[in-house]
Amino acid sequence: xxxxxxxxxxxxxxAGAAVLIPxxxxxxxxxxxxxxxxxxxxxxxxxxxxxxxxQNPYTTSVEALSHAMGFEFATYLPIATYPPAFLWxxxxxxxxxxxxxxxxxxxxxxISLAAxxxxxxxxxxxxxxxxxxxxxxxxxxxxxxxxxxxxxxxxQLLLAALVxxxxxxQRAGRHGWACMAxxxxxxxxxxxxxxxxxxxxxxxxxARGRCRxxxxxxxxxxxxxxxxxxxLWRDFLRYGLPLALQDEAGxxxxxxxPALVINLGYLQYNLHPxxxxxxxxxxxxxLVSVGVLAFGYAVCVASRRDPEAQFCLLxxxxxxxxxxxxxxYFVFLVFPLTVMAVRIAAKPSPSGVISLMLLVLAFNCLQPxxxxxxxxxxxxxxxxxxxxxYGLLALAAFFWRELGNIxxxxxxx
Numbered sequence: 001x002x003x004x005x006x007x008x009x010x011x012x013x014x015a016g017a018a019v020l021i022p023x024x025x026x027x028x029x030x031x032x033x034x035x036x037x038x039x040x041x042x043x044x045x046x047x048x049x050x051x052x053x054x055q056n057p058y059t060t061s062v063e064a065l066s067h068a069m070g071f072e073f074a075t076y077l078p079i080a081t082y083p084p085a086f087l088w089x090x091x092x093x094x095x096x097x098x099x100x101x102x103x104x105x106x107x108x109x110x111i112s113l114a115a116x117x118x119x120x121x122x123x124x125x126x127x128x129x130x131x132x133x134x135x136x137x138x139x140x141x142x143x144x145x146x147x148x149x150x151x152x153x154x155x156q157l158l159l160a161a162l163v164x165x166x167x168x169x170q171r172a173g174r175h176g177w178a179c180m181a182x183x184x185x186x187x188x189x190x191x192x193x194x195x196x197x198x199x200x201x202x203x204x205x206x207a208r209g210r211c212r213x214x215x216x217x218x219x220x221x222x223x224x225x226x227x228x229x230x231x232l233w234r235d236f237l238r239y240g241l242p243l244a245l246q247d248e249a250g251x252x253x254x255x256x257x258p259a260l261v262i263n264l265g266y267l268q269y270n271l272h273p274x275x276x277x278x279x280x281x282x283x284x285x286x287l288v289s290v291g292v293l294a295f296g297y298a299v300c301v302a303s304r305r306d307p308e309a310q311f312c313l314l315x316x317x318x319x320x321x322x323x324x325x326x327x328x329y330f331v332f333l334v335f336p337l338t339v340m341a342v343r344i345a346a347k348p349s350p351s352g353v354i355s356l357m358l359l360v361l362a363f364n365c366l367q368p369x370x371x372x373x374x375x376x377x378x379x380x381x382x383x384x385x386x387x388x389x390y391g392l393l394a395l396a397a398f399f400w401r402e403l404g405n406i407x408x409x410x411x412x413x
Contacts, residue, residue: 014131017138024141032150036102041153042071044105045098047080048090051232057087058235069098081244084232085187085224086155105153112157113146113331119164120335123171127342136338144364149328159185159192160331166199167311167335175203179217187224190241191322194293198300198314202307245282245323253366255388256325257292258285263382271378285323292321296396303403312336313399320392327366330388333395337363340398355394362391 035041046065047057057080066073080087093101117140121133128136140146149157166181179199186193200213225233254263265281266273273281296317300310315332319325337359344352368385 014134017134021138021141028147028150032106035151035153036099037071039072039074039152041102041105042066042069043074043077043080044082044087044090044153045069045094045101046071047082047087048092049094050080051084051087051091052094056232056235058232058238058240071098077243079239079243080236081240082155083188083190083236083240084228086189088228089188102153106150109150109153109157112161113140115161116140116157116164116331116334119161119168120338123164123168123335124338124342127346128338132338132341132345136334136341139360140334143330144366145328145330145333148326148366149331152328154328155189156329156331159189160334162188163192163195163315163332164335170199170203170307170311173204175199175205175209175213176216178203179213180220183217183221183224187221187228191318191324194318194322195314197297198310202300202310253326253368254324255319255327255329255386255392256289256322257320257389257393258289258323259325260382260386260389261285261288262323264379267378267382289321289323292317296321299400299403306403308339309399309402312339313396313403316392316396316399320389320396327388330363333363336395336399340395343402355398359391359395362387362394 043062043066046062046069049065049069050057050060050062059079061078062080063073063075063078090101090105093104096104117137120136121128146157148154162181162185166178166185169175169178169181179196182192182196182199186196196217200210200217203209203213205212262281262285263271265277265284269277296314299313303310312335315336319329319332322329337356340359341356344356365387368381
């Protein structure tokens with residue numbers, strides 16, 4: 001432990017972090033401008049342009065427009081697969097030339113990243129030292145999940161910023177605003193909706209307050225659906241979402257427990273199952289998803305204390321239980337991992353420090369193994385490719401233990 005303390009106090013770490021941050025920012029500045037025509041920005045922009053022109057991107061192929069505008073086209077996603085609310089953001093951007101729209105979208109991603117980092121530091125306050133803030137920023141900027149997010153113009157940073165802003169509002173006692181922030185994230189991309197029951201339930205005001213929040217957020221969501229086009233939402237659920245989910249199975253860049261179950265089932269058919277088998281394995285994956293989320297909520301209901309650990313646990317369980325969880329979704333872990341680091345620093349131990357280091361490494365192992373050995377061992381290949389999932393499970397176990405310790409201390413008292 002003394003050796004770890006001496007290593008942690010070494011000022012060379014500070015200097016290295018301070019140097020690496022601008023180096024990675026420069027790397028982004030060099031790489032990102034060439035990504036304007038690539039996936040996923042091209043898909044978003046063309047879909048938004050179609051909405052702007054009164055066309056339905058869920059029933060009309062984007063191929064012709066993609067080629068006409070100089071974009072790349074992915075044959076496996078011929079139609080839009082994001083919710084209408086998100087595509088309307090790009091309908092506004094589609095009024096601009098593609099390169100200008102891309103620059104604005106990248107700026108929004110970076111603003112969202114800055115918001116996530118600022119909110120993380122603000123929420124933890126004095127518990128996170130100045131050095132700790134430097135390391136949080138450095139590790140986030142250098143992480144593979146942020147790099148993948150920027151390379152593929154993803155939406156998760158915006159969603160993570162909205163969810164974390166909702167938690168900040170919850171902490172400040174503004175429970176209605178907290179629910180609205182999380183509901184907005186859900187309207188933009190569905191899966192954050194799994195966090196919404198906690199925000200409705202955990203605020204003050206008793207049963208009457210919860211009822212008011214439930215009614216308010218229900219009206220807000222229904223109004224959002226109506227304003228962005230109920231017919232478009234129907235087509236998204238009928239055509240876009242099934243196509244997106246179908247594309248997510250049988251791949252090694254998904255790190256959720258349902259995805260692992262589905263992939264192991266597909267493995268019996270060399271990852272190309274017949275339709276009936278595909279159907280049943282998707283049911284199995286869905287049941288696993290429901291079970292994971294139900295377990296997370298059961299732990300929170302049983303603890304009734306430590307909302308910070310509850311929020312971190314549910315964010316982690318959301319990633320474990322959502323079928324489509326690619327590497328860039330791990331931007332949601334900036335706050336939970338920092339909370340874990342702060343709690344370990346408060347009661348340091350060799351096992352805690354080493355566990356934290358291993359988790360950070362696991363969440364940066366997003367590329368599947370390249371060894372030729374795994375070519376003939378698909379089962380092992382799938383298991384080894386899921387190192388980030390094992391990190392998620394370990395992170396969830398940490399917060400489960402934290403909530404369990406609260407219960408034990410309450411029982412002793």
